[in-house]
């Protein structure tokens with residue numbers, strides 16, 4: 001298990017205060033314990049992921065566009081209400097939590113296949129592969 005900050009700083013705890021001479025810098029560290037292979041509109045890359053936070057947050061913190069341009073303005077901010085953070089799971093479904101009842105209701109209402117998940121309701125505990133912005 002390793003911890004990294006966006007600046008590349010290595011540490012051992014979250015929320016470490018780093019003081020330099022006269023200024024104080026608060027850094028939030030992200031635990032990296034698995035990875036996600038992302039196919040974002042044909043651009044495939046692997047990103048580190050923290051199993052303590054949801055998939056949406058892992059994607060956004062690693063610069064992955066979860067939403068289309070219009071959806072960026074209309075999404076619910078990760079509350080599981082809009083259904084716009086859909087991802088298609090292409091591998092590693094067994095490394096994800098089960099759909100929550102609310103997620104299941106919303107995705108069934110949209111007619112989504114069982115491999116479609118709401119990134120904001122999905123926790124991962126192992127490597128997974130996904131496609132962003134899938135068509136339903």
Ligand code: FES
Nearest residue numbers: 078080083085120
């Ligand atoms: S961000 Fe709205 S359902 Fe995930």
